[in-house]
Amino acid sequence: MSWDWQVFCKNTLEGTVEATCWAKGGDQTYLEWMLQAWGWTLSVAACAWVVAIVVGGLVGTMRTLPNSPIAVRIGNAWVELFRNIPILVQLFIWYFVVPKLFPSMRQVPGFLLVVFALGFFTSARIAEQVRAGVQALPRGQRYAGMAMGFTTAQTYRYVILPMAVRIILPPLTSESMNLLKNSSVAFAVSIAELTMFAMQAQEETARGIEIYMAVTALYALSAFAVNRVFAFIERKVQIPGFIVAGGTGGGH
């Protein structure tokens, strides 16, 4: 078989090849469409990442609180709930069931519902890592905070969390890459992201291999960029002499 990379310069409406690969007026080439889809993928992943970090951080911390068995229980239940249902099913529930059950959610745009689905799904995994990170610290750290007269909140803010975050940076890196990859499930609710583009453009142009190659490359590139950003952060916040325990994130 032969390559036909010109497919990306084709106008999506007329199917004619644009000389500049950039269509005039309101039209679009497949290249433009793909870049737009890439933008959607990155936006979904970035917004979901913020939700996941905030919720995951809170729930994970909750699960390590001393003398609050109820908070620990709620945190554990949260993790079990969001970890044991496939992301696609969770996405369908957010997108189709939640607006039906709660009329106030009907105004919420579909984009945000996908962000919630991905964000909460990932929050359970991050909560698990945060818990592990906090528990990896020697007990003396907590006692040291207490001996300084810190409240529990202060102990977490100034002693425990700064260290725990550094410990969990490596697994957090892979989880963030997973989040980016998992954003591909948004195709199932017709968000115009990369996978959706791949499926539709493949059908329209019948040049599946070229389209998939480009989309795959964009995913790999984005995941690699996430990886580099985290490696940079890790170097920046590193404390000399403090050797971080190795950890790996499972799953995908």
Place this chain on the structure above:
Amino acid sequence: MDLSFFSWDLISKYVVAGFWFSIQLTVVSTLGGILFGTVLALMRLSGKPLLAWPATIYVNGMRSIPLVMVILWFFLLVPIIIGRPVGAEYSANITFIAFEAAYFSEIMRAGIQSIPRGQVFAGQALGMSYAQNMRLVVLPQAFRNMLPVLLTQTIILFQDTSLVYAIGAYDLLKGFVTAGKIYGRPEEAYLLAAVVYFILCVSLSFLVKKLQARIAIIR
């Protein structure tokens, strides 16, 4: 919310077939994935660049793209490679074996590396060849050490099988979605699907925990 449409009739008509496919896909891709994953892990640890490099590229490549894209790729490529159209279910099996092999290989690699060097030396001292040493000394222990992790990966794999939705294969989720469409109750069907997946995954992880306590090697 009206769950009264839910009946045994509906389950046996739409859900059971999907359920069996999900289970079949999970079992086949776990076994196939562990088999090829172990081969990949051995290639990477062989110390021979000609073997290690391709395996490394394969594993890292598979791990850096979304599973949905891998599913789409194989659905496109398998018919071209074998020269005849294949069903989504057939393609899904091949995809999951190939994809999960990358993840299982990382687990097996960690497992093999967790075996103390002394074990390998002991095998060599007994005059065992590389293959004998691997088969009789290293791999059985690596496998035992990694069994809980392998099973946890299997639970994740089971959840991931729902992504064959992308190519329209008839799995557990598709069974519920179809039933919901036919009975005009899609929302309830999604919720029921969530409950079924939840119960299955929670019971499986409970079993893994039990097993972990039983087989742990005390050192």
